Amino acid sequence: MLNRFIRRMREPVLDGNMIPRPPEYHRDLAALVAYPYAADECARLCEHTHAGLEGCWFTTADYSNQQEEHGALKGDIPSPQLARLLDIRWSGESVTFSRAEILALSSVISNGMNTMRVLPVSRGYAKLYARKICVLYGGFTDGNGSMAVPLSSLLRENTGASTRSTKGINLSVSAVRHGLLKTGSLSNCLGLELSGSSSVQDC
Amino acid sequence: MSLARLLAHRPGVAVMLVRRFSENNDPYVVERVLFAVAACVIMAQPSKELVELVDAVYTAAFGGPSVTPNVIIRYYASVVCEEGSRKGALSTNIRVEKFRPPYISIWPLTLTNSEVEALEKDWRANTDSMRALGRLLASTVTEQMGGYGDWGRYEMGWRVGMFQSQRRNQEPLQEWNAPSFDDRVARRYVLKRALELGLDKALDDAPRYDPNVGRARPPVERLGKKYQWIALHEFLGFLSDHYHPRPDYDGVIPVALTPQDVHLDLLDPVLVRQAPRSSCDHLQFVSPPPPWWINILTPLPAPFDRSAREEFVASREGPNPIRLLTPRDGNEAWMTLKGHWEWREPIPCYRVGRIIFPHTAVYLGTSTRMQYRHPC
Numbered sequence: 001m002l003n004r005f006i007r008r009m010r011e012p013v014l015d016g017n018m019i020p021r022p023p024e025y026h027r028d029l030a031a032l033v034a035y036p037y038a039a040d041e042c043a044r045l046c047e048h049t050h051a052g053l054e055g056c057w058f059t060t061a062d063y064s065n066q067q068e069e070h071g072a073l074k075g076d077i078p079s080p081q082l083a084r085l086l087d088i089r090w091s092g093e094s095v096t097f098s099r100a101e102i103l104a105l106s107s108v109i110s111n112g113m114n115t116m117r118v119l120p121v122s123r124g125y126a127k128l129y130a131r132k133i134c135v136l137y138g139g140f141t142d143g144n145g146s147m148a149v150p151l152s153s154l155l156r157e158n159t160g161a162s163t164r165s166t167k168g169i170n171l172s173v174s175a176v177r178h179g180l181l182k183t184g185s186l187s188n189c190l191g192l193e194l195s196g197s198s199s200v201q202d203c
Numbered sequence: 204m205s206l207a208r209l210l211a212h213r214p215g216v217a218v219m220l221v222r223r224f225s226e227n228n229d230p231y232v233v234e235r236v237l238f239a240v241a242a243c244v245i246m247a248q249p250s251k252e253l254v255e256l257v258d259a260v261y262t263a264a265f266g267g268p269s270v271t272p273n274v275i276i277r278y279y280a281s282v283v284c285e286e287g288s289r290k291g292a293l294s295t296n297i298r299v300e301k302f303r304p305p306y307i308s309i310w311p312l313t314l315t316n317s318e319v320e321a322l323e324k325d326w327r328a329n330t331d332s333m334r335a336l337g338r339l340l341a342s343t344v345t346e347q348m349g350g351y352g353d354w355g356r357y358e359m360g361w362r363v364g365m366f367q368s369q370r371r372n373q374e375p376l377q378e379w380n381a382p383s384f385d386d387r388v389a390r391r392y393v394l395k396r397a398l399e400l401g402l403d404k405a406l407d408d409a410p411r412y413d414p415n416v417g418r419a420r421p422p423v424e425r426l427g428k429k430y431q432w433i434a435l436h437e438f439l440g441f442l443s444d445h446y447h448p449r450p451d452y453d454g455v456i457p458v459a460l461t462p463q464d465v466h467l468d469l470l471d472p473v474l475v476r477q478a479p480r481s482s483c484d485h486l487q488f489v490s491p492p493p494p495w496w497i498n499i500l501t502p503l504p505a506p507f508d509r510s511a512r513e514e515f516v517a518s519r520e521g522p523n524p525i526r527l528l529t530p531r532d533g534n535e536a537w538m539t540l541k542g543h544w545e546w547r548e549p550i551p552c553y554r555v556g557r558i559i560f561p562h563t564a565v566y567l568g569t570s571t572r573m574q575y576r577h578p579c
Contacts, residue, residue: 003379006452022541022564027463029473030241034285037303040458049566056568059540071474076541082567089289092245092473 020050023061025077032063032090036080043080057081063095206235207242207475214252217243218259225263229400230273230433237264237279242472244286257287258294261302270306272440273433274462275469277306282472304459305371308444311437313391322394325404335408339427343393345386354428355390359435362465363389366446375447377454384446389438396434402427439465509552516552540565 023045025031031038046058063077075095078088088097210217217240224236240260247253264271264280271277284302287293314322326336344352345360364383369375376382398404408425424432443460450456462469507515542563 003452003454020562020564027461028469028471030245030282030469030471031461031463033245033282033289033473034303037285038281038461041464044455044457050564056566059565059567065471065474067471067474071471078540082540085567092289 023048023058023079024064025061026064026066028067029065029073032077032095035077035090036083039080046079046081204470204475207239207472210239210243211246211475212243212248214243214247214250214256218252218256221256221259221263225259230276230436231429234273234275234279234436237276237283238470238472241279241282241286242475244283245472246476247290249290249292253287253290253292254294257283257292258297260284261287261297265301265306269308270301270440270444272308272311272437272444274440274443274465275436275467277440278462278469279472304443306440306444308441310445311392311441312395313388314395315391319391319394333404335402335406335427336404338408338410338425339394339397339402339431342428343390343431345390347386348390354431355386359389359393359431360386362435362439362467363442365449365460365465366442367449369447370445371447373447375450375456377450377456379450379452379454381449383449384442389435389442392438392441393431393434396437397427397430400430400433402430436467439467513552 023042025035025039025042036043042061043057046061047056049056049058058079059082060076061079063073063075065071065073067073073095077083077090077095078086078097083089083097090096091098210220220236221240224232227233227236237260240256244253244256247256260280260283264276265284271280281302284293284297284299287297288299293299322336323340326333326340330337342352343355343359344350345355347360348355351357351360363386366384367376367381368384369381402408406426408427410421410425410428439460439462448457448460457464542561
């Protein structure tokens, strides 16, 4: 009885901004080295969706390396389930994730610790695959929030320190190529559910 | 940190350090060496030396029949191996499952109650000449003993309390209020290990007073406290291998507790990398072009003229969020995984302006298993 009462009172948790809390993965950056293999707790949190859909999981998790000021890094990372599904791992830079074999290739090609890995990733992309299923998930942060975009977009737009606001609209978005879920065997074994919400408030 | 920077791009030197210090009898030294080596591996490019370095760490930390119990050493060693795996630098004799938990260790011996009583008797008989022993005994008193030493209760006790009293070969207790592991056992191990590590009972071992630190861990601790921490790091490893963690409020028991889960202070080997210094003399600050979705994911009706604005603002309904979920960049369709939008009416149509802030979160799952479950 007490457990049921606690569960009832705990959900949903809405913060002051009316946003339900996303699953969190707050660890030092070195923990991303082992991600998603050593992230069982995060995977469990990701299975607890706000919609209460059994068998579903969040596709993103909120990451922070728990540092302050210069060393701080925050952003959205793929949930452990999505990372396993797409076979993507941390690239070693920012909160960027990409395919494991592409990472290995980029490590060989890059010549120095400060080389942006996105460039070799692009080369590897052209070299290894005809289909566009290689580079899936990248990301960066700024002081206003976080967002993630494909690495190819980072290359094209060169937005290493961009501003993400306009006069009227501020937004952030994380995305993967829709085509991925249409190719290979994934579409055969997965159903896709989209969930959205909107809020209206007078001020 | 300095050692880590010295080792950057020198995996060959790091191999020698690992072989020289992995058997050192001060675990604090091993912790720091492995931290520096982890930073070295993270910065290194794939090479023969890197393979050799990963192999040396694996052999030292995970190669034996049982794994070193120190959770900090385990952590840095696992970072080395995981990074080696990520860079394709694992030699053929490395088994991935061995450097990932659960680990195997042999449950340790602790002091018996009578041995602890004998220590306390010794100290009472010679309080002036056994100050270090007195500080050790007082500092490690736990809550379950009915009192507390600051460290015993506020550092050791609650961390040990994150484990339950059921061994891993027994059925775990599922209730969130399941009894926690007996912290008096942890204390007996800490006492034994601190003396084994060489704490001289006759030392003064007075803490260095720092008015700016308060109750927090001071930058330079007394020697006995250092040994207490080492012993706790080891005991947490033993606990993790042999006992179930306690369930959370939902009755879910974590598979394993990482050093971060028990809130141990860890240095991040990734942060050793230094940001490149700019050598450019003629800086130009140009706003980069906005991301492609900035004009696509507008949740507003189009065209958004005066009458549309009035109708839109007067409506109690928000815009359909579905259109935000599948943006197109002109060529391809994308899927939004997570989004936050905020729109403030630039010029209020009426006396009260309007804010709209839709949020999206995308879930994925197999259609056969998917079913609605009300949270209550």
